[in-house]
Amino acid sequence: MEDSQESWIQQFSQYSEESVPERGGRFEKRKNLKSKENKADPIGFNRKRRRSNSSTFLELIHHLEAEEASESSLKPSIPCDNESDHSALYYCEICRLNLCDECFTLVHAPKVFSKHQRTKIAENEDNNEKSLSHLLEKIEIASEKIEDQIESTRSAASTFRLDGPSHQKIALVIAKKFDRKMKNVMGDLTEFVTYVEQLMNGMKENEEEKLKEAKMLKEEISRRLNGGPNDVLATGENSFLVSNDGGSSSNIANLLEIATGFHRGSLVHYDGKKSKPLLTNTATNGIILSNDKKTLYVSFIYQKTIGVFHWDVKKEEIQKISEISTLTACDNFHIDEKDNLWSACHPVLHEASKHLSNHRDQSLHSPTQVLRFKFAADKKSAEILEVFSDDGRFTSAGAVATSFDNGKQMLIGTVFRDVTHCDIDVNLD
Numbered sequence: 230m231e232d233s234q235e236s237w238i239q240q241f242s243q244y245s246e247e248s249v250p251e252r253g254g255r256f257e258k259r260k261n262l263k264s265k266e267n268k269a270d271p272i273g274f275n276r277k278r279r280r281s282n283s284s285t286f287l288e289l290i291h292h293l294e295a296e297e298a299s300e301s302s303l304k305p306s307i308p309c310d311n312e313s314d315h316s317a318l319y320y321c322e323i324c325r326l327n328l329c330d331e332c333f334t335l336v337h338a339p340k341v342f343s344k345h346q347r348t349k350i351a352e353n354e355d356n357n358e359k360s361l362s363h364l365l366e367k368i369e370i371a372s373e374k375i376e377d378q379i380e381s382t383r384s385a386a387s388t389f390r391l392d393g394p395s396h397q398k399i400a401l402v403i404a405k406k407f408d409r410k411m412k413n414v415m416g417d418l419t420e421f422v423t424y425v426e427q428l429m430n431g432m433k434e435n436e437e438e439k440l441k442e443a444k445m446l447k448e449e450i451s452r453r454l455n456g457g458p459n460d461v462l463a464t465g466e467n468s469f470l471v472s473n474d475g476g477s478s479s480n481i482a483n484l485l486e487i488a489t490g491f492h493r494g495s496l497v498h499y500d501g502k503k504s505k506p507l508l509t510n511t512a513t514n515g516i517i518l519s520n521d522k523k524t525l526y527v528s529f530i531y532q533k534t535i536g537v538f539h540w541d542v543k544k545e546e547i548q549k550i551s552e553i554s555t556l557t558a559c560d561n562f563h564i565d566e567k568d569n570l571w572s573a574c575h576p577v578l579h580e581a582s583k584h585l586s587n588h589r590d591q592s593l594h595s596p597t598q599v600l601r602f603k604f605a606a607d608k609k610s611a612e613i614l615e616v617f618s619d620d621g622r623f624t625s626a627g628a629v630a631t632s633f634d635n636g637k638q639m640l641i642g643t644v645f646r647d648v649t650h651c652d653i654d655v656n657l658d
Contacts, residue, residue, distance in 0.1 A: 307350055311336060319347040459494075460561060462516045464542055467501030472513035474530060486512070487531060487582075496527065498545050507547050515561035515629075520568050524550070524608060528559040528572070535559060535570075537608045551609040557598055561629040565636070570602040570611075573627035573641055576618075584626050588645035594621030599630040599641060601657065616653060617641065624649040 306316035309329040317327035321337070323345045328336060337345050462470040475483040476493020486492050496508035496516070514530040518540065525540040525547055534554050538547040557574040558581070564570060575581040576598045584595035599617035604610070616639065617630070627649070629642045636657050641649040 317350055320350050321345050321347060459514050460516050462518065464498070464518070464522075465501075468542075469499055470507075470516055470525075471497045471499065472516045472527065473497070474512045474514050490531075492531065496547075500545060505545050507545075515559060515572065517562035517564055517570070520564060520566075526562055526570055528562065530558045530560065530575075531578075533558055535572075535602070537604070550607075553602070553611050553613075555600065555613070557600070559600070560627070563629065563631040565632055568604075570604065571616075571630050571632060572600050572602070573630040574598040574600055575626065580621070581626050584621070585644060595626035596621045597624045597627030597641065597643070599627065599639070601632075614655070614657065616655060616657075617651065 307327050309315040309317045309332050310326045311328055311332035315329040315332065318330050319333045320327050327350065333347055337343055458471045459474045460472040464470055473494040475486050477483050477486060492512040493510060494512040495506055496513045498505050498507055512529060512531045513527050515528040517526050518524065523540060525538040527536040527538065529536055533556055534552050536552045537550045539550055540547055557576045558578045559572040559574045562570055562572050576596050581595040584593045587593060597619050598615065601614045601616050603612040624641055624643060625646045626644045627641045628644045630639060632639045637653055639651055639653050
């Protein structure tokens with residue numbers, strides 16, 4: 230049997246070496262088999278039209294099975310694994326032994342092996358052969374399906390050429406879709422450009438409108454103040470307070486107001502649309518709000534006092550709480566983190582007037598003083614501490630002072646001269 234199988238395998242190998250697959254899974258004969266008329270051809274190797282590899286292989290297996298059936302009488306029996314001179318009749322799947330009838334009974338005599346099932350060797354071989362045939366049939370069906378898919382793919386590929394009608398149709402579809410996309414993009418771009426132009430025009434119109442509002446505001450403030458503002462304090466996004474220390478537009482008229490004491494200055498609030506005077510016929514200078522935005526401090530520079538007011542931003546009203554005498558002319562203010570009020574002052578006001586009227590004359594000086602006010606809870610009194618004092622040769626005409634570094638350092642700004650930076654070595658508490 231083994232010799233017969235080897236001969237058939239040799240024939241199959243010879244056939245495989247001399248035949249090569251062509252497109253579609255078919256075989257093409259390249260050269261004739263040697264002495265084909267003298268050799269057996271039981272499965273039709275020399276047919277003009279060859280079958281697929283899987284079909285030929287299946288026929289070879291069937292032929293081998295038929296040959297095995299015809300030679301079954303010559304097939305030697307399987308020896309018993311217990312007695313080699315006996316022929317095995319049964320196979321134990323648990324013990325994995327081929328045994329004759331006598332040995333099977335002997336080996337399985339113990340009770341622990343008595344439940345082992347015996348299987349006839351012929352039945353076991355038949356089952357294996359049936360399983361093999363069924364598996365080969367499945368392989369044949371799967372092989373035919375694969376061949377059909379390969380053939381259909383090749384056929385479709387051969388019809389699709391770059392210059393073929395299929396390519397032209399696809400190119401036309403792509404071109405149409407591209408044109409639609411481009412139109413949409415260009416439409417969006419045009420819409421965007423139009424939007425930007427409208428936005429720019431709107432910004433330009435808004436800019437012009439704001440310039441008109443600013444011009445009207447300037448005219449309104451000038452009309453209300455009858456002169457130039459001294460200090461400006463923001464109270465909201467579009468609102469602010471303005472202080473004016475005089476009501477005249479000329480220096481001579483302002484000096485006349487100071488000399489006579491008939492002041493025409495004011496304090497005005499602008500809410501973004503209209504202005505409202507809060508104080509009139511006075512001379513206001515530095516203005517500032519407390520940290521909670523409820524208390525307004527106003528410097529009456531010529532009276533040498535600081536006015537303390539309750540501020541109601543919604544009603545645009547102020548209510549006087551107290552007026553603190555300073556004995557010096559306080560200019561601008563600063564509020565520190567502890568809600569203390571700081572002010573740079575002009576202790577000799579007429580010296581300040583001389584210096585400011587001719588600030589390029591380096592021989593003219595104006596003394597500077599810095600005070601810190603710590604107000605009581607009711608804002609009716611304050612503890613006043615002099616932090617800095619100079620005759621004007623070092624710091625002339627100080628206009629504002631601010632502390633930092635937890636009250637350890639201070640900057641003093643002047644009207645026309647350099648800024649002074651100094652350490653604070655006095656106990657502020």
